[in-house]
Structures are given as C-alpha cells and as structure tokens.
Amino acid sequence: MTSRAGRREVAVVAFAQTEHVRAADNLSEVEMLMPVLREVLDSTGLAAGQIDFTCSGSCDYLAGRAFSFTMALDGVGAWPPISESHVEMDGAWALHEAWVKILTGEAETALVYSYGESSAGDLPEVLTRQLDPYYLGPLWPDSVSLAALQARALLDAGETDERELAGIAARSRKAAEDNPHAQLSGSPGVDTLLESDYLARPLRPHDVPPVTDGAAAVVLAAGDTARRLTRRPAWISGMDHRIEAHSPGVRDLTDSPSTRLAAERAGLFDAGSPPPEVAELHAPFTAQEVVLRKALRLDRSTAVNPSGGPLAANPVMAAGLVRIGEAAARVSRGEARRAVAHATSGPCLQQNLVAVLESDGAGAEGERP
Amino acid sequence: MNAAPSHKVLSAPLVVEFPFTRSLGPVQSAFLTGLRERTVLGVKASDGRTLVPPTEYDPVTAEELRDLVEVGRTGTVTTWSWNDRPRRGQPLRHPFAWVLVRLDGADTALLHALDAPEGPQAVNTGMRVRIRWAEHRSGAITDIACFEPDDSVPSTHRAQPHPGEFADPVTGIVAEARLDYTYTPGRAQTRYLDALTTRRTLGERCPRCHKVYVPPRGACPTCGVPTGEQVEVGPRGTVTTFCVVNIKAKGLDIEVPYVYAHIALDGAGLALHGRIAGIPYDQVRMGLRVEPVWTEGGRYPDHYRPTGEPDADYETYKELL
Ligand SMILES: [Zn+2]
Numbered sequence: 001m002t003s004r005a006g007r008r009e010v011a012v013v014a015f016a017q018t019e020h021v022r023a024a025d026n027l028s029e030v031e032m033l034m035p036v037l038r039e040v041l042d043s044t045g046l047a048a049g050q051i052d053f054t055c056s057g058s059c060d061y062l063a064g065r066a067f068s069f070t071m072a073l074d075g076v077g078a079w080p081p082i083s084e085s086h087v088e089m090d091g092a093w094a095l096h097e098a099w100v101k102i103l104t105g106e107a108e109t110a111l112v113y114s115y116g117e118s119s120a121g122d123l124p125e126v127l128t129r130q131l132d133p134y135y136l137g138p139l140w141p142d143s144v145s146l147a148a149l150q151a152r153a154l155l156d157a158g159e160t161d162e163r164e165l166a167g168i169a170a171r172s173r174k175a176a177e178d179n180p181h182a183q184l185s186g187s188p189g190v191d192t193l194l195e196s197d198y199l200a201r202p203l204r205p206h207d208v209p210p211v212t213d214g215a216a217a218v219v220l221a222a223g224d225t226a227r228r229l230t231r232r233p234a235w236i237s238g239m240d241h242r243i244e245a246h247s248p249g250v251r252d253l254t255d256s257p258s259t260r261l262a263a264e265r266a267g268l269f270d271a272g273s274p275p276p277e278v279a280e281l282h283a284p285f286t287a288q289e290v291v292l293r294k295a296l297r298l299d300r301s302t303a304v305n306p307s308g309g310p311l312a313a314n315p316v317m318a319a320g321l322v323r324i325g326e327a328a329a330r331v332s333r334g335e336a337r338r339a340v341a342h343a344t345s346g347p348c349l350q351q352n353l354v355a356v357l358e359s360d361g362a363g364a365e366g367e368r369p
Numbered sequence: 370m371n372a373a374p375s376h377k378v379l380s381a382p383l384v385v386e387f388p389f390t391r392s393l394g395p396v397q398s399a400f401l402t403g404l405r406e407r408t409v410l411g412v413k414a415s416d417g418r419t420l421v422p423p424t425e426y427d428p429v430t431a432e433e434l435r436d437l438v439e440v441g442r443t444g445t446v447t448t449w450s451w452n453d454r455p456r457r458g459q460p461l462r463h464p465f466a467w468v469l470v471r472l473d474g475a476d477t478a479l480l481h482a483l484d485a486p487e488g489p490q491a492v493n494t495g496m497r498v499r500i501r502w503a504e505h506r507s508g509a510i511t512d513i514a515c516f517e518p519d520d521s522v523p524s525t526h527r528a529q530p531h532p533g534e535f536a537d538p539v540t541g542i543v544a545e546a547r548l549d550y551t552y553t554p555g556r557a558q559t560r561y562l563d564a565l566t567t568r569r570t571l572g573e574r575c576p577r578c579h580k581v582y583v584p585p586r587g588a589c590p591t592c593g594v595p596t597g598e599q600v601e602v603g604p605r606g607t608v609t610t611f612c613v614v615n616i617k618a619k620g621l622d623i624e625v626p627y628v629y630a631h632i633a634l635d636g637a638g639l640a641l642h643g644r645i646a647g648i649p650y651d652q653v654r655m656g657l658r659v660e661p662v663w664t665e666g667g668r669y670p671d672h673y674r675p676t677g678e679p680d681a682d683y684e685t686y687k688e689l690l
Contacts, residue, residue, distance in 0.1 A: 025378050025380065025551075025553045026378045026553070026555070026556055026559075027555050027556060028553075028554060028555025028556070028557070028558065028586070028587055029555075030555075030586060030587055030588050031555045031556055031557065031587045031588070031595070034587070034588055034593075034594075034595055037593065038594075048592075048593040061548070063550065063552075064383055064385045064548060064550035064552070065552075071586060073590065074586055074587075074588040074589070074590040074593070075588045075593055076593045077589070077590065077591055077592050077593025077594075078590055078593075079590045079591045080591075119551075120383075120550045120551055120552065120553070121548055121549065121550045121551075122456075122548075122549065124456075125456055125457075125548065126548055129546060129548070133389065133391060133542075133544045134391070134393070134397055134401070134510065134542065135422045135479075135480070135510050136480060136510075137544055137546075138458075138509060138510050138511050138542075138544065139458075139459065139460055139480065139481065139482070139510060139511070140456060140457070140458035140459045141459070141467060141480060142456060142459075145450050145452055145467045146467075148450030148451075148467070149448045149449065149450045149467060149469060149480075150448075151450075152448045152449055152450055152494065153447070153448040153494075156448065156494045198451065198453075200450050200451060200452060200453070201450060201451035201489050202450065203450070245428035247422065247424070247428070247477070247480075248469065248478075248480060249422075249447075249469045249471075249477045249478030249479055249480060250420065250428050250477045250478075253448065
C-alpha cells in the first residue's frame with residue numbers, strides 16, 4: 001500500500017504521555033516511563049513483542065546518569081534482544097528514524113518513546129554542554145540567556161513586541177487548562193503579566209518554559225496495519241528535519257530557514273493543500289513562536305498549540321515528540337483533517353523538524369487507496 | 370505522575386566532572402593563539418564574508434576555509450540580554466549583559482559578556498564596545514575577559530590578510546566541566562536500599578514470568594512490566610561462578626589473591642556480585658554455599674563466607690549462570 005508520492009503510508013496510531021511535573025523525584029526514569037509504554041501499547045492491543053522496531057530519544061546529561069537509556073529499555077522488554085535504536089536527541093528524531101525504517105519496508109510497526117528528568121540538575125546550565133566547546137562552552141551561556149538574545153533581536157527588528165509575547169504566554173497557558181497532562185495551566189491577563197520583573201531582559205518569567213520531568217510514547221504503523229490498529233490513523237504525509245550553523249552569531253536569529261525548508265520538504269506548502277487547522281510548535285520561549293509562525297506561514301486560520309505547548313510543559317527530550325503526538329491526536333479524534341507538528345533542538349531554534357499529519361482524504365489530491 | 374509516592378525519597382548529591390582535552394584545527398589554533406597575543410583573526414568564507422569567530426569549514430558550503438584575516442578589537446552589539454544572576458563559570462561575577470558583537474571588519478558576531486556597570490539601561494543594540502583582555506592569557510575564548518563600552522565611531526576597518534602564524538601556537542584546549550545533580554534512585558531502589566539498612570535483601574518479582582530481580586530496578590526487562598511485589602531473598606546463597614583477583618585495586622585494603630564471585634541468593638532470579646572470604650582462595654568452587662558477613666555500620670555485606678552446608682547441585686543454579 002503506497003501513498004500518492006509512491007511512498008509507503010505510515011501513521012501515528014497511538015500516543016501517550018505522563019502528567020508532566022516539576023520533579024518526578026520518587027520515580028526512576030524507567031518507573032516514570034513504564035506506565036506510558038503500557039498505555040500506548042494497550043491502546044493498540046499490541047504486546048511489546050509484536051513491535052517490529054523500537055526507537056528512543058533521551059540525554060544522559062539531563063539527570064547525569066551514564067547510559068540511562070539502557071535502563072529505560074527494561075521497560076519495553078528488550079530481552080531476548082529486540083530490534084532497537086536510540087538517539088541522543090528529542091524523541092521526534094527517534095520518530096523520524098522509525099518512520100524511515102517503516103518506509104524502507106524493514107518494519108510494519110514501531111514504538112517510539114522519549115523521556116527526561118531535567119529536575120535532577122540545573123537545566124539551563126546543563127544545556128550549555130551542548131554548545132561548541134571551543135568558543136561557547138567555556139563561557140557557560142545558559143539556555144535562557146541565549147533565548148533572550150533571540151527575543152531581543154526580534155524586538156529590535158520590529159517582528160514582535162513584549163505585549164505580543166505576553167499574549168502568547170497567556171494564550172498557551174489558558175489553552176493548557178483543557179490538557180490534563182500540562183504542568184502549568186491558567187494565566188493572568190497580558191497587562192498583569194507585563195507588570196512582572198524581567199527574568200533575563202527582555203524575557204519575563206512568563207516567556208520561559210517550566211522545568212519539567214516527563215515522558216511520551218507513540219506507536220507508528222504502516223498502511224493496513226495502521227487501519228487495523230485504530231479507527232482513524234493520523235497519516236504522516238511528510239516529515240523532514242534541517243539544521244543551521246552552530247554559531248548563533250552566524251545566523252539571522254529572527255528567521256528560521258531550516259524550519260521553512262523542512263516544512264517545504266514535508267509538503268506543508270504543497271499546491272492545493274489546505275492550511276493546517278492545528279499547529280503544535282516546539283517553541284519553548286514565547287518569541288520563538290513568532291519565528292516559527294513566519295517560517296511555517298501560519299495565519300489565524302491555524303490554532304497554534306491548543307495543548308498549551310512547551311510553555312505549559314517542557315519535558316526536554318520528550319517535548320518535540322509530544323508535539324507530534326498532540327497533533328496526531330487531534331487528527332485521530334476528528335478535530336483536524338490536517339495538522340503540522342514541529343520539534344526543535346539546539347540553541348535558538350538551531351535544528352528543526354516538521355511533520356505533516358493528515359486524516360484519510362485530507363491531502364492535496366484528496367484521495368487515498 | 371501516574372502513581373502515588375510510596376516512600377520517603379532517597380536522594381544524594383552527585384557531581385559529574387569531565388575535563389575534555391580537545392585538539393584544535395589550524396583555524397581554531399590560529400584564532401585562539403591570536404587571542405593570547407591580543408590579535409583577533411577571522412576567516413574568509415566562500416561567499417566573501419569574514420567569519421569571527423572563525424570556523425574550519427564554511428557554514429554554507431562545508432568547504433575547508435584557510436584564508437585568515439585580522440579584524441578590529443572594537444565592534445558593534447547586534448543583540449543583547451541582561452543576566453542579573455551570573456552562574457558559575459560565566460565571564461563576570463556581577464550582573465552583566467550577554468552580547469553578540471560584530472567586530473569591525475567582521476560580518477558575523479561573537480558571543481561574549483559586556484561589563485555594563487550602569488545596568489541594562491546603558492545597553493542597547495548598535496552600541497559600540499571594545500575588548501577587555503584578560504590579564505593572564507593562555508589561548509582560549511576566555512582570553513577576552515569581556516567587552517566594555519567604547520565611544521569610538523563605527524569604523525570602516527577592513528579585514529587585513531594575516532598569516533596566522535605565531536610562536537608557540539596553541540594546539541589544544543582542556544575544557545573543564547562540572548555539573549551538579551541531585552541523584553534520586555527511584556522507588557524500587559529506594560526500597561532495596563532501605564531494606565539493606567536492616568541487613569535484609571529485597572528483590573522484586575515479575576508478575577508475568579515470576580523472576581525475582583535483585584537489586585530491583587522497577588521493571589522486568591524480559592516482559593517489560595513493572596515489578597511491584599517485594600520479596601525478601603537470601604541471606605544465604607550459592608556461588609554460581611567466580612574469579613581469582615591477583616591485582617591489588619587502588620585504595621582497596623584487601624590482600625590478593627582473593628575471590629570475587631557471582632552469588633545467587635536463595636529465592637533470587639539472578640546473581641549479584643560479592644567477595645568470598647573465610648576460605649582459601651583456591652578452594653572456592655561453583656556451588657559453594659555462602660552467607661553474608663556484615664561489619665559494624667556497613668551499608669551492605671562486606672563479604673560472603675562459606676556456610677558449611679553441602680554444595681548446591683548444579684541443576685539448581687545452572688539457569689542463573
Ligand atoms: Zn518478567
């Protein structure tokens with residue numbers, strides 16, 4: 001069974017996530033992850049042994065535990081040995097690997113999961129260790145300060161103002177009131193938010209994501225297997241990821257050409273395609289939503305982060321996978337026929353992944369086998 | 370979370386330190402050596418731009434870059450943010466601005482700190498700044514102590530070709546890093562550690578395959594399900610396999626040779642490690658029955674010694690090898 005592009009059809013057939021919290025400190029990583037794995041497998045009726053390929057995303061630096069992903073593998077029943085892979089990245093990239101695996105015909109089903117216990121360390125400091133070790137690492141520039149440089153660039157360029165940023169924060173956290181998995185929900189109005197002191201000028205506390213412990217899991221399946229496992233598969237009609245220069249001083253921080261290119265390659269702008277009804281954007285900082293809206297050409301017809309987005313819960317390494325899961329869930333529930341999900345990695349939106357999810361019959365040509 | 374907390378959570382500080390020794394490419398070496406000599410070098414990219422800090426490869430085409438140029442020590446702030454609470458390792462101890470600075474003659478910006486004693490009101494994009502050199506310079510990005518405000522006019526400084534050759538060039542850096550964590554072992558290991566304080570060994574049984582894991586990690590890796598049921602195992606057990614250690618470990622006050630063994634505690638579904646004593650090393654054998662020996666205040670058994678029981682039959686432990 002192939003899609004119009006001559007590619008195998010692959011869909012998200014199940015998604016589960018933790019109730020995200022500031023510190024899951026009574027649980028080890030595998031203990032935090034396991035209920036999510038159970039939930040996502042149970043909803044498809046598949047046993048762990050029936051999954052053809054398993055791919056996970058996590059980062060040992062978050063909790064300071066070497067090879068922690070091998071412990072997490074206990075939760076999927078990895079013995080006797082299963083076909084398995086791991087990326088030291090957000091689970092969205094693990095999902096990309098699993099998608100490719102299914103496209104090649106090597107697998108019919110895949111389990112993707114990711115998790116992070118950021119609470120174990122000082123996250124903004126831990127994230128300095130992902131930077132260039134020659135020119136940036138020795139200065140220990142924390143992630144909040146780097147995001148603030150990007151926000152300042154946007155303000156100076158007239159691309160946004162502090163009121164709009166506060167509006168993004170308020171809208172996101174109000175939307176999270178309907179999301180039982182969110183860590184933060186509800187927000188004072190924009191005027192009240194703007195009275196608060198700066199955290200890292202020009203960012204105020206509301207512009208910054210919470211520190212979150214959490215996990216997420218997705219099951220992918222091909223063609224008729226997907227149709228058998230769920231009533232309404234969320235077909236991945238396209239997915240791509242692109243990266244920009246590492247040095248923030250080389251990039252135009254007010255734009256995201258990598259997001260634009262990934263979206264183009266994922267088919268988001270295909271002629272005749274309707275605009276997405278929903279966009280789940282991995283914009284941990286308010287100003288980054290402004291950059292992504294522009295790159296993805298989103299207008300008011302698209303609901304951005306109806307889940308609350310990463311401003312409501314930001315489990316590092318899972319937050320991007322959650323975006324794909326949330327977008328897919330909207331399609332599967334019949335609330336959207338076309339949705340776009342985005343995931344990011346690195347400082348100031350350095351690397352970006354875009355996935356387009358569609359219900360049956362939502363594509364440009366309108367028909368599927 | 371999906372389950373209620375069951376126990377007082379154990380936690381302990383965990384410090385991870387890793388001094389990475391990194392070698393430098395020719396462009397990085399010239400740039401960092403130049404900083405030591407108060408000279409700022411950039412590199413010409415294939416599109417004609419001057420990259421500062423310079424890279425070994427072109428950010429667009431990935432071509433190897435080698436044409437070095439010298440740029441100014443003054444520049445213009447292209448964006449900034451205010452840091453009220455400097456963290457460990459950051460360039461200044463008092464509040465400062467992070468800045469991206471485009472040095473005169475460069476086309477890209479360098480990240481560093483700006484010392485702005487008058488506070489954020491005195492900082493703006495477009496302001497002129499100059500390098501404040503560190504007193505002791507070794508060939509590192511921190512040879513620039515920080516930037517400071519400068520009243521020069523935007524100069525028309527043109528990047529000048531530079532051979533990039535210095536006496537005694539820097540060829541590597543040591544990147545020291547320290548991260549502080551709070552380690553929490555989770556519920557299964559907390560129960561295990563709590564039980565050890567009363568000299569009991571707690572395993573957890575898989576509800577599906579019934580294997581008892583010691584120490585428990587909270588999940589059965591074969592079935593992929595939580596192991597909720599606690600089972601006390603031992604204290605006695607059987608040596609399943611062993612080795613004779615002939616090399617004295619640093620800081621360990623044990624005479625060699627000694628025996629280190631896999632011991633299957635009675636009731637456990639897998640073996641754990643322990644030292645065997647109270648028997649000559651060359652008489653230890655597979656199937657030997659042993660029991661733990663605790664020392665005053667010990668948080669785990671110091672070693673295991675023979676119980677004097679007859680050896681266990683191979684059939685009883687062959688699955689635990
Ligand atoms: Zn089991």
